[in-house]
Amino acid sequence: MHTVLYGLTPRQQEDRASFTAFVDDHLVPEADRWDREQRLSDSIVELLGKSRLLVPTLPTEAGGSGMDVETYGLLSEELGRGCGNIRNLVAVQGMVAHALLKWGTKEQADRWVPRIGTGETVGAFALTEPEAGSDARNGSMTAERTGAGFVLNGRKKWMSFGQRAGIFLVFARLEGEPAAFVVERGTDGFRTEPISGLLGLRASELAELTFDGCVVPESHLISRGRLTFDLLATGSLDYGRYSTAYGSVGLAQACLTASLEYTRERTQFGVPLRDHQLVRRMLTDMISSVEGARLLCRQAGVLRARNHKDAIRQTLIAKYVASRAGFAAANDAVQLHGANGIGPDFPVQRHLRDAKVQEIIEGTSQIQQLQIAEMTL
Ligand SMILES: Cc1cc2nc3c(=O)[nH]c(=O)nc-3n(C[C@H](O)[C@H](O)[C@H](O)COP(=O)(O)OP(=O)(O)OC[C@H]3O[C@@H](n4cnc5c(N)ncnc54)[C@H](O)[C@@H]3O)c2cc1C
Structure with missing residues (x-):
């Protein structure tokens, strides 16, 4: 039974009921198994992508369903009721996709955002470092210009879905200023190592990332400077x-x-x-x-x-x-x-x-x- 939540439109109430059914059908029966196995099934990630629930707040042409922010909250509640890992997956996909849509060039957004929205590939948000968590602004990962673009060196830790992701939004220091880059899995000098045995969110497939002379082209720079x-x-x-x-x-x-x-x-x-x-x-x-x-x-x-x-x-x-x-x-x-x-x-x-x-x-x-x-x- 749903509690009354004042001010929801009839459409939001309908959406809320459909999220409840989705979670009862697909998350509640599987969440304990995913927790034990420390991994989500590929099929649920595919289903979320196909259902346009991975980043529903994106416009439809970018792989979302144009969901309003209030309804997104209702979805997050229902996902959290069924499985915290799926709720975390959907949050992280939204963080990465919206950052690329808002801060990337049109070309960058067109290249990566729909792939995340549809679940063709998973994104990871790489801010925290082994020595910089709450104080992430003072991370020590560096980026330096080379002829071919930028060379990245450093480590990131605790990346949700870092084991599964194909696209990583990585924060580093470029000429003393913060900068953000996209690094794709398989890039030379970049590797991921799973982190297992967590207390909670065990199926969030966390990874530690190492960048050792990892070169990315100019086109992978998303933003630089204080902002x-x-x-x-x-x-x-x-x-x-x-x-x-x-x-x-x-x-x-x-x-x-x-x-x-x-x-x-x-x-x-x-x-x-x-x-x-x-x-x-x-x-x-x-x-x-x-x-x-x-x-x-x-x-x-x-x-x-x-x-x-x-x-x-x-x-x-x-x-x-x-x-x-x-x-x-x-x-x-x-x-x-x-x-x-x-x-x-x-x-x-x-x-x-x-x-x-x-x-x-x-x-x-x-x-x-x-x-x-x-x-x-
Ligand atoms: C399951 C999981 C998933 C995660 N996913 C991601 C991800 O996808 N991407 C990512 O970038 N990061 C991720 N993180 C990292 C997360 O953002 C950090 O763990 C968090 O920011 C805290 O940093 P820390 O663990 O280094 O703790 P610390 O910053 O070392 O803090 C340790 C303790 O000190 C306290 N403390 C620190 N500074 C102060 C202060 N000024 N005043 C009072 N108390 C203070 C903290 O509250 C905490 O209790 C994830 C973490 C977990 C556990």
Whole structure:
């Protein structure tokens, strides 16, 4: 059952129902397996591409479906309810494709964006380095001009879908300034190594990237100068943050639904678990934090749709609150499931592991505390 979300158009309500059906059919039955195997199936990536759900916010001619930003939030919630890895895949594809569309030349956009939108190839966003995470602006990867274009040297770490991607949007320092390049898999001097054994988002196919005298042609330079970090990188992270915020609501909703069902079915001391007052308190905390976080996401979505000047701050607030609500809800859901909560038969343990990651990606909770205070003050 969907909760009421005020102000949705009839079309948005229909879309929301179709996302629910898609997630129930294709994600919910497979998400635990993908988590165990630490890999998504190729078929789901193909299906998302064919359904124009990989980067739905792109125009149709660029491989999307022209989806409005509010509806994209609803999609992110549903994907997050079913599988955090798919939600992350869709976020990263959007980050890379929109950056190329907005900052690349027409030729660059025509060359790479539709391939990402349709799922012909997967994109990866390569900002974080082994020694520069929250302080990504001070990364040490370099690019230098050569006769043939640019030579890249350095390492990047924790790239979602870096194991699968064919196109990497890579940030480096060029003559002391930030710059962004496209590097294609198979380029000499560029290699990827899988990172496995993660706590959460285990099927996000993370990789570490090494660039060792990797030469890319001039045509692969997307942007250079201060705005490369101040607008391109931060704009991409803002897009990802909106998805993470809504996805955390979806995760929390999945935990709430599972907990309502479990505490109705399971009896201890002669009554269903949910008839114990302390259990009800936990359920109430989950119910109210899910609904509150959802409204913050909705507010961020409405402001984003209007290009409102407060949209970025509201998105930060939504992500900060929703990711914490997601972790708290998943923690309580595991508790309410008792031993079953940590066993393999219930997805709440996957949600708990995935929820922790939402407090780290697209800016940690601490960085968001700093940013929200700074923007508000
Ligand atoms: C599953 C997963 C997927 C990812 N995917 C991508 C991707 O696709 N592309 C990409 O570029 N990166 C990706 N990342 C990296 C992610 O963006 C970074 O992990 C994140 O920015 C934090 O950086 P860090 O891990 O180096 O932590 P650090 O920056 O080292 O922080 C460690 C701790 O110190 C705290 N801290 C740091 N600075 C401050 C401060 N000024 N004040 C208070 N506390 C502070 C942090 O909050 C954190 O708790 C991914 C990470 C994960 C886990």
